[in-house]
Amino acid sequence: MTHDVIATTAGRAPRAAAGSTRMLLTCGMFAGPLYIVVVVFQMLTRDGFDISRHPASMLSNGDYGWMQIANFVASGLLFVACAIGLHRVLRPAASPGGKWGPRLIGVFGAGMLGSAAFSADPADGFPPGTPTGPPTTMSWHAAVHLLVAAIAFLALVAACFVFARRFVAAGLAGWAAFSGVTGAAFLVTWSLIFTLQGSRPANIAFALAIALAMAWASLLAAHHRPNRRQSEG
Numbered sequence: 001m002t003h004d005v006i007a008t009t010a011g012r013a014p015r016a017a018a019g020s021t022r023m024l025l026t027c028g029m030f031a032g033p034l035y036i037v038v039v040v041f042q043m044l045t046r047d048g049f050d051i052s053r054h055p056a057s058m059l060s061n062g063d064y065g066w067m068q069i070a071n072f073v074a075s076g077l078l079f080v081a082c083a084i085g086l087h088r089v090l091r092p093a094a095s096p097g098g099k100w101g102p103r104l105i106g107v108f109g110a111g112m113l114g115s116a117a118f119s120a121d122p123a124d125g126f127p128p129g130t131p132t133g134p135p136t137t138m139s140w141h142a143a144v145h146l147l148v149a150a151i152a153f154l155a156l157v158a159a160c161f162v163f164a165r166r167f168v169a170a171g172l173a174g175w176a177a178f179s180g181v182t183g184a185a186f187l188v189t190w191s192l193i194f195t196l197q198g199s200r201p202a203n204i205a206f207a208l209a210i211a212l213a214m215a216w217a218s219l220l221a222a223h224h225r226p227n228r229r230q231s232e233g
Contacts, residue, residue, distance in 0.1 A: 018226050021088045028082025028221025031109075032214035035075040042067060048128040051207050052200035057145065060119040062127030072116035075214075079109030082221045089224045097166030104159035105217060111152020118144040153190065156213050157183045163220065175223070182216040185209050 039056045043049060046064060059068035083106030090098040121142040122130040160183030167176035189209040192202040 017088070021085050022226045024081045024085030024088070025221045025225035027078040028085060028105075029218050029225070031075050031078035031082060031221075032211075032216075032218035034078065035071055035112075035214055036211050038067065038071040048126045050126075052203050053124055054126050055120065055203075056207065056210075057115060057120040057149065058123065058126055060116075061122045065119070065127075069116045069119070072112045076109045076112030076116065079112060079217065080106055081109075082217070083109060085221065086224055089226070097162045101159055101162045101166060104155045104162060105220075107155035108152045108159065108217070111148050111155065114148035115145055115152070118142070118148060120145050153186070156217070157186050157190075159183075160186070160213065160216065178216065179220075182213055186213050 039059070042056075042059050042064070043051055046059065046062070049059065056068070059065065060072070083102045086102035086105060090102060118141040121135050121139050123133075123135045124130070125132045160179045164176050164179035164183065167173075167179060186209045189202065189206040192199070193206050196202045
């Protein structure tokens with residue numbers, strides 16, 4: 001009887017671990033869509049906001065700024081959970097990306113939490129009542145926001161290329177191309193907003209690249225999530 005109890009307990013442990021890993025990666029599946037939907041909702045409902053002029057981080061200002069701050073917090077936590085799940089799934093693997101891929105997704109999630117803690121400044125007419133044009137000064141918290149956002153974006157781009165290499169090694173050409181194109185699109189559009197300052201098409205392209213990268217990360221979580229049969233053992 002004691003032997004049966006030990007065997008049952010030993011069998012439950014892997015199932016519990018697989019179940020919690022599945023839950024962590026499910027969090028990652030919802031992280032990107034949640035962020036995108038909440039931003040689009042605010043784009044359509046908040047007076048004065050124009051995605052061709054204002055980055056989404058500026059939504060943290062104004063009477064309803066709490067909504068974007070909460071969006072950063074919730075999405076950031078979900079991406080951190082996703083990173084933990086990816087680490088569990090990929091840890092035994094010796095192929096490229098098993099170590100740094102999850103870490104980079106985790107850095108991105110932590111960066112979103114930092115973006116919630118340190119808000120961007122109002123600018124260019126948003127929120128309503130803010131003078132038009134770029135701000136003449138920058139607050140300390142806006143400077144920290146830019147630094148944290150840059151680190152988060154670099155981590156996400158690096159994750160795209162790390163996983164692209166991993167998928168190449170695994171012979172998954174479609175996923176390799178998706179990952180590489182996503183990272184390249186992000187880099188190209190990011191550079192455009194610096195070289196073409198004030199360009200509305202460049203700002204829109206960068207916003208779309210961010211959405212694409214977040215969708216990629218959520219699809220990545222779905223790709224690696226154990227199925228229910230694996231979780232139940």
